[in-house]
Amino acid sequence: MSGTLIIVSAPSGTGKTTILRRVMSAVENLAFSVSHTTREPRKGEIDGTDYWFVDRPRFERMIDNGEFLEWAEVHDNYYGTALEPLRKKLDKGYDIVLDIDVQGAAIIRRESRLPAIHVFIAPPDLSELEKRLRGRGTEDEATIVKRLKNAAQELKSCDAYEYLVVNDRVENAAQVLSGIIYAERARSRKTMSGQDFVGSGS
């Protein structure tokens, strides 16, 4: 039974790191994808834990060899996700969390055939706004929709994601993200027993 990539993106300041830390410690059989980078290690960063730190020639050789699931150059430094370590962990049955920006996620969605789900973590504004608008019950539906539409513009990149987790409170958001992973497992388990083992379904 092979694992799934859990691609997680969020606008900065959304609390993604805190949420991921909670989920990583709460959910079993979950691994975190460690990126390669050419930038200098910051104080306290550990090679192989925070990043794999490599030099530019090495990184460019890896690009040429097609070793990356996705990579990008940001502020004169390369960042990338190597394919092979992911494959190994997936084969062992781990689900792997990838903390990755919208562009990287788009590349993976377009080019990779690894099983993956895409989760977008959003700041609470939209949800808060909706709750407030509906709660007071004075605006009509058209007005509510219009207001939320404006607010949603900034979250437009979440369109391509299957799941939207709103970080109203870190505990809630972590619970939902964990839930998504559990649900995905319950779903693949179904596929497994339904198709591979029992034979063709109804």
Next chain:
Amino acid sequence: MSGTLIIVSAPSGTGKTTILRRVMSAVENLAFSVSHTTREPRKGEIDGTDYWFVDRPRFERMIDNGEFLEWAEVHDNYYGTALEPLRKKLDKGYDIVLDIDVQGAAIIRRESRLPAIHVFIAPPDLSELEKRLRGRGTEDEATIVKRLKNAAQELKSCDAYEYLVVNDRVENAAQVLSGIIYAERARSRKTMSGQDFVGSGS
């Protein structure tokens, strides 16, 4: 924002009732569907909580009026799920758990257009077996598949369900079922903001 039906079926003896009780108390905005029946109330059962207790003429009038999402006659008694109370709760944004057998779930799947997900809770045998087989690493894949195939025969009715939750431990199963509900909400939220508010996606 309208709710979703959470259709839950399980072979008897699977621990479904205990799991559902946990999930109902853990997850907010969740309601439980109360069935109608013509059987006599048992000691301690409360009308409107355990069942809606009605007489046969009343039940048959409801059938004729098309008031049931699904109904069946079992051991000379009618059992059924009335549509209107569900609609009202869904409109208020509640997700509604329906504890229902495989036949009832099939009728809903076929005839209802209400948003619904279908969850099958299975006894742990299959999962235990798989773990054991893979754990010792002596069988080849073909043998493992064959063994699991046999074991899975009895679970064949789960084919039509989107999710399979294996009740290895009640706490785990309850966590997974809660997770499925959270995930489903994160998914509809996505649909909502992605389609209704932001406009057409990519």
